[in-house]
Amino acid sequence: MELRDIEIFLTLAEELHFGRTAERLHVSPARVSQAIKKQERGIGAELFERTSRQVVLTPVGMQLRDDLAPAYRQIQDAISRAATAGQSITGVLRVGFSAAWCGSLIVQAADAFRARHPGCEIEIQEVPLHNRVGLLRSRELDLQLTEFPVDEPDITNGPVIFSEPRAMVVPAGHPFAGRESVTWEDMAHSPIITIAGPPAYWLDYHLPSRTPAGTPVETGAATVAWQEVLSLVSAGKGVCTTAVRARDYYSRPDLVYVPFSDAPTVDFGLHWLAAGETVKLRAFVRTILDLTGDQG
Structure with missing residues (x-):
């Protein structure tokens, strides 16, 4: 069992929730599920009982948790001590x-x-x-x-x-420019400027193709640089999402950063x-x- 798999198992044993475990480790729920299934195949027994309502440790899972947790802490402590044991940093x-x-x-x-x-x-x-x-x-x-x-x-x-609150970047003349906030569903009302290159899961988190209600979001122009994104938004080619803090660093008279009231943080x-x-x-x-x- 690799160290990362041990971390996934111990975190799930603590959270007893695949979604929270994935969020805490910044991986997908599918990655958590795959790691646990791999461990169960290798051990030859189920580590968790899964129902639609809850996730609980099996007796084998409890034993593995109790055995692994102190050993995992010892490994982390040993790595830390070795890293600082008189080694010069050059x-x-x-x-x-x-x-x-x-x-x-x-x-x-x-x-x-x-x-x-x-x-x-x-x-x-x-x-x-x-x-x-x-x-x-x-x-x-x-x-x-x-x-x-x-x-x-x-x-x-x-x-x-x-962890930054999220904002929608819109042209100064956009209907949303005068609003105090927007919602995630408002993404369906304008094309979204997207980025060419990042993996699909990254784009889906930052520039989703559907709203939470399932309404399709129109895809606008794609680019590879942030200043180009801002120029396309200014030209009325679409909107984009970013952190609210961006307005302090990328302020322009032709753009408005409107906070989301319900979007996940960046x-x-x-x-x-x-x-x-x-x-x-x-x-x-x-x-x-x-x-x-x-x-x-």
């Missing part, structure tokens, strides 16, 4: 970001990190909107602070750093290649968590 760490506020935090973290580890240099660059994890896979980046969801088997998802977190985790990467993550007040 070389270069390449860190990416998406939104401007993510970039601001990375710059602050880089300054704090250099003060702690003067032998290590931080290189910072923007992550392309259309290529969400490609620079991690090509090892042009070691770590990035970008939007969830990231449901890729070779990518490790770290903690959420920002979550930004840390991601890295599972096979590329290093001492300095973990130290930089710790620096970011220290800056944001996360004690986890």
Whole structure:
């Protein structure tokens, strides 16, 4: 059983809900279900009893939980101790970001990190909107602070750093421009500017093709850069969704950012290649968590 599968099992054993487990780990419910089924096949017994109303641990599942939980904590503690056991942190760490506020935090973290580890240099660059994890896979980046969801088997998802309310970006003359808020169902009233390149699950979360009630959302032009998205919205080619905070960083007189009253947040977190985790990467993550007040 791989470490990620153990994490999925222990989280489900705590939450007893596939949806909450998937949300907590930033993976799809199908990924959780597949991992549990794989474990049950390997063990030869059911770990959970599933009904339409509830999920409960079987006796075998309870035993596995009780046996695995302390061992899992020991593994995590051992990794942490090994990472800090007198090893010097040198070389270069390449860190990416998406939104401007993510970039601001990375710059602050880089300054704090250099003060702690003067032998290590931080290189910072923007992550392309259309290529969400490609620079991690090509090892042009070691770590990035970008939007969830990231449901890729070779990518490790770290903690959420920002959870931002969502807004609809509309032209200044749009009927919604004067409203205090919009709803998710309002997405059906204008074409939506979309992004070419990201995986379907990412697009479905940020730029859905249907409203919660099932009404189709018309797809407008597709582009690969955020400034192009804003230009297309300004030209009346459609609307788009983003974090409310974007209006403070990408303000334009021809655009209005209207908050949603019922949409899920836009979550930004840390991601890295599972096979590329290093001492300095973990130290930089710790620096970011220290800056944001996360004690986890």
